[in-house]
Amino acid sequence: MPRNVIVGHDALLQIPGIIADLNINGPIMLLSGDTTMKTVGAKVQDLLQEQGFDLVTGIVGRITYDEIKRIETVVQKAHAVLIVAVGGGRVIDTAKVVSYNLDIQFISVPTAASHDGIASSRASVVTEAGNVSVAAQPPLAIVADTGVIATAPHRLLAAGCADIIANYTAILDWELSHRLTGESISEYAVTLSKITAEILVKNANLIAHNDETAVWIVVKALFSSGIAMSIAGSSRPASGGEHKFAHMLERLAPGVALHGEACGIGTILGMYLHGGDWKSISQSLKQIGAPTTPSDLGISDEVCVQAVLRAREIRPERFTIFDTGITREAALAAVKALYEV
Numbered sequence: 603m604p605r606n607v608i609v610g611h612d613a614l615l616q617i618p619g620i621i622a623d624l625n626i627n628g629p630i631m632l633l634s635g636d637t638t639m640k641t642v643g644a645k646v647q648d649l650l651q652e653q654g655f656d657l658v659t660g661i662v663g664r665i666t667y668d669e670i671k672r673i674e675t676v677v678q679k680a681h682a683v684l685i686v687a688v689g690g691g692r693v694i695d696t697a698k699v700v701s702y703n704l705d706i707q708f709i710s711v712p713t714a715a716s717h718d719g720i721a722s723s724r725a726s727v728v729t730e731a732g733n734v735s736v737a738a739q740p741p742l743a744i745v746a747d748t749g750v751i752a753t754a755p756h757r758l759l760a761a762g763c764a765d766i767i768a769n770y771t772a773i774l775d776w777e778l779s780h781r782l783t784g785e786s787i788s789e790y791a792v793t794l795s796k797i798t799a800e801i802l803v804k805n806a807n808l809i810a811h812n813d814e815t816a817v818w819i820v821v822k823a824l825f826s827s828g829i830a831m832s833i834a835g836s837s838r839p840a841s842g843g844e845h846k847f848a849h850m851l852e853r854l855a856p857g858v859a860l861h862g863e864a865c866g867i868g869t870i871l872g873m874y875l876h877g878g879d880w881k882s883i884s885q886s887l888k889q890i891g892a893p894t895t896p897s898d899l900g901i902s903d904e905v906c907v908q909a910v911l912r913a914r915e916i917r918p919e920r921f922t923i924f925d926t927g928i929t930r931e932a933a934l935a936a937v938k939a940l941y942e943v
């Protein structure tokens with residue numbers, strides 16, 4: 603679990619103090635994305651350099667094993683002893699894996715509330731066979747500056763909410779697998795994951811605005827969803843068939859949807875296939891401002907049908923409703939239903 607969780611306005615200003623308390627003796631690797639480095643990354647760089655910290659910087663691209671290796675080499679060459687990851691989910695996940703492999707600590711500085719990886723001890727790496735979920739280093743500290751996150755496009759906040767709403771079907775899939783395949787299940791992780799989604803949906807009306815109140819609500823939900831994954835020691839409480847669908851959609855239509863957006867649509871489809879209240883999932887996503895149909899994402903219904911039918915190719919060992927032999931007719935009906943709400 604993270605030792606230090608700082609959430610609030612101007613939280614960035616506390617980063618030098620958190621690092622000073624660690625009494626580290628060596629360079630710090632400031633890891634960011636090409637967009638976020640120019641804004642928030644540069645601000646953190648100034649804050650740390652003003653305090654005399656020795657910094658090296660790195661820019662993260664796609665999260666592949668090659669990219670992780672490249673960053674590891676930069677960290678090793680610089681003899682960096684700590685990573686400060688400033689960015690979205692890709693940046694934070696890369697820092698998690700690099701710090702895990704090199705056995706150093708990292709500080710998570712999310713610049714958007716777009717995913718629930720800010721606190722989890724898992725990372726998602728893109729491979730030829732699709733995304734794989736790997737054990738990774740949980741952050742030593744999380745610094746979520748609500749002022750910074752509130753200036754990010756609302757699309758990112760909505761994607762983070764959708765990633766949390768995905769917990770509903772992730773839990774149904776975990777319970778289905780527990781009943782049908784005997785997979786072990788953690789009641790604590792299920793309960794925390796479910797409460798997280800429920801609190802978020804209850805506050806959906808507040809989240810429609812992109813202010814710091816909305817950011818507070820979403821960041822706390824993302825944090826607790828990450829803790830549920832850490833309790834489970836796997837992404838299972840927050841990643842079921844809707845995530846397999848999302849990872850397959852990313853393969854079929856790369857870069858079209860944000861992770862959370864694809865998961866949100868996967869959740870409506872998963873709830874429909876479970877015979878649950880998929881309409882209320884769709885209504886919550888609409889209220890938050892997340893996409894609910896393939897056309898919202900600018901993709902064809904056929905690509906969506908393919909992602910439903912091929913979701914089982916992702917992480918085949920993880921049994922979900924998408925692994926129960928869905929026919930093309932059933933996938934077509936599910937995708938068509940997305941337009942009914």
Ligand SMILES: NC(=O)c1ccc[n+]([C@@H]2O[C@H](COP(=O)([O-])OP(=O)(O)OC[C@H]3O[C@@H](n4cnc5c(N)ncnc54)[C@H](O)[C@@H]3O)[C@@H](O)[C@H]2O)c1
Nearest residue numbers: 637690691692713714716717718719722724725726754861
């Ligand atoms: N490890 C986990 O538990 C976990 C959980 C959820 C998602 N993930 C992973 O996280 C990634 C998805 O994260 P994401 O949706 O943040 O994608 P991302 O990291 O690609 O960021 C999305 C976009 O948001 C931009 N952005 C970030 N902060 C911004 C800001 N303040 N202002 C303007 N633009 C900003 C980035 O530059 C990027 O273009 C995926 O790789 C997914 O697998 C991991």
Ligand SMILES: O=P(O)(O)OC[C@@H](O)CO
Nearest residue numbers: 718726735837840841845
């Ligand atoms: O292991 P995956 O499927 O990447 O899931 C982690 C995270 O995306 C859950 O919201």
Ligand SMILES: [Zn+2]
Nearest residue numbers: 718765861865
């Ligand atoms: Zn997710």
